[in-house]
Amino acid sequence: MQEIWKECETLAVIITIIGFGIMVLLHEMGHFLTAKKFGVLVHEFSIGMGPKLFSVKKGETAYSLRALPIGGYVKLEGENDTEENTSPRAFSNIAPIKRIIVLFAGAAMNIVLGWIIFVIINLNMGVSPSVVREITPEMSKFQNVLSAGDEIVRLNSTRTHTFDDVSLFMSRCDGSDIKITYKHNNSIKTKSFTPIKTDSGYKLGVMFLSEKAGIGKSAVYGVYDTMYIAKAVFFALGDLFTGREGLDTLSGPVEIVSVVGTVTKNSSGYTLMSILYLFAMITVNLGIFNLLPFPALDGGSIIFAFYELVTKKKVKPELVGYAGMIGFALLMLLAAYVTVGDIKGLFK
Numbered sequence: 001m002q003e004i005w006k007e008c009e010t011l012a013v014i015i016t017i018i019g020f021g022i023m024v025l026l027h028e029m030g031h032f033l034t035a036k037k038f039g040v041l042v043h044e045f046s047i048g049m050g051p052k053l054f055s056v057k058k059g060e061t062a063y064s065l066r067a068l069p070i071g072g073y074v075k076l077e078g079e080n081d082t083e084e085n086t087s088p089r090a091f092s093n094i095a096p097i098k099r100i101i102v103l104f105a106g107a108a109m110n111i112v113l114g115w116i117i118f119v120i121i122n123l124n125m126g127v128s129p130s131v132v133r134e135i136t137p138e139m140s141k142f143q144n145v146l147s148a149g150d151e152i153v154r155l156n157s158t159r160t161h162t163f164d165d166v167s168l169f170m171s172r173c174d175g176s177d178i179k180i181t182y183k184h185n186n187s188i189k190t191k192s193f194t195p196i197k198t199d200s201g202y203k204l205g206v207m208f209l210s211e212k213a214g215i216g217k218s219a220v221y222g223v224y225d226t227m228y229i230a231k232a233v234f235f236a237l238g239d240l241f242t243g244r245e246g247l248d249t250l251s252g253p254v255e256i257v258s259v260v261g262t263v264t265k266n267s268s269g270y271t272l273m274s275i276l277y278l279f280a281m282i283t284v285n286l287g288i289f290n291l292l293p294f295p296a297l298d299g300g301s302i303i304f305a306f307y308e309l310v311t312k313k314k315v316k317p318e319l320v321g322y323a324g325m326i327g328f329a330l331l332m333l334l335a336a337y338v339t340v341g342d343i344k345g346l347f348k
Contacts, residue, residue, distance in 0.1 A: 017069050019279045021047060023286055024072040026113050030105035031074045038098045041077035041089040048072060076102075080321050092317065096309035103298045103305065110287030111226060117280035118225040121273050122218035128163035129221075131209040145193050146182060146206060153188070154181035161224040163208040168232060170195065173202040229284040237292075295327025 024047055032045050041060060048066030055064040066072075078090025085092055091099065130152040146152075152160050155169045156179050173195050181190045195202035213221060291299040300323070304315045 015275065019275075019282070020069060023110060023113065023279070023283045024048075026109040027106040027286070027290070028072045028074050030107075030109035031076075031102055034102040034105040035074065035076055035091065038094050038102065039089055040091050040094060040102070041087070042074060043077060044073075044075040046072050046075070080324050084317055092314075092320075096305045099305040100302055100309070103302045104291070106298055107287040107290045110283045110290070111230075114229065114280045114284035114287070115222045115226045117276050117283070118222035119215075119218045121276055121280070122213050122221050122225070123215065125273055126210050127213045127217060127221040128208055128210045130160045130162055130166050133207045133209040136205050136207060145180065145191050146204075147184070149184075151183040152180060153183055155179070162221065162228065164225070164228045166204065166208070168228060168235070170202055170204060172235065175202055225280070226284055229281055230288055233285055233288045295323040296325075296330075297327065300324075300327060 028045060028047070032042060035042055043060075044062045044064055046064040046066055048064075048069050049071050050066050050068040053065045053067055055062050057063070076091040077087055078085035078092040087093065091102070132146050132148055132150045132152070134148050135146065152166060154160060155166065158165070158169050160166050160169065175195060175197060177192050177194050179190060179192050181188065183189075193204075196205055290297050291302070293299045293303045301320075304320055308314055
């Protein structure tokens, strides 16, 4: 038990709650601001779930803080009604394209937050473009393909901008020949190469450049970093659906607290950047996850709104409402499963 408490020390818990609080606040702020812009009646803006700790009403909206720091919500007029709502200010009655914007805004805020964090990290830590710094000695046969200063721009059909892009591609390599497109002395060349098998997987056998970056380059590479996390999320989701990975690979709040605790204990000049990187990954994950076409997620509601936009036919309110309730129940079961797995992991 002492080891568990060490992993879940107070500082890690506080950092995690603050981090998630900011993510949830911005996510719900995206929904809130766009809904207000389109004249939708907002009944409540809540951070947290469960019993109210604090609530104040300003105008027509109640602003609440709730006991469980596991999410939040914006309660819109007519959003989850199982019967037709005739109010002109009901979310269900505004134009489908406006509903899509409101639904998408939450995820967009999370993704933008991730980009901002990556920009801060890049300004402090520099960037790692897909430019070869040196060829590793044990991979000498690779000398015939690349040399120091070459920039890898494509692996097969995959565009690469950073070391992370190359690393992600190689992590999924099965040993087949790779067509490498690279820039050498301002000219574009393409060659094929058989990746080298090592104990930790297939490698290209190169070390990559790392360089300082100003605000402009940090911003551009922040976009690349955000795109890298998004691609990694889609690959992970694909692995779950195809059975390549199991649900036990998912992590919840307990595991995140444990990771934050480990980072804070290994204090160094990079501790803050490591924590920021972790939360940048999480907020982009959160944004992408919320856009999945699943009931109770923003993506599921976007599908209903898009259907109406294309067909000019409203989806029955009871169908939307019941689908949301079933989807929410399934998400709660998944959250419980992941949390139990996290707790079991603490005892291993």
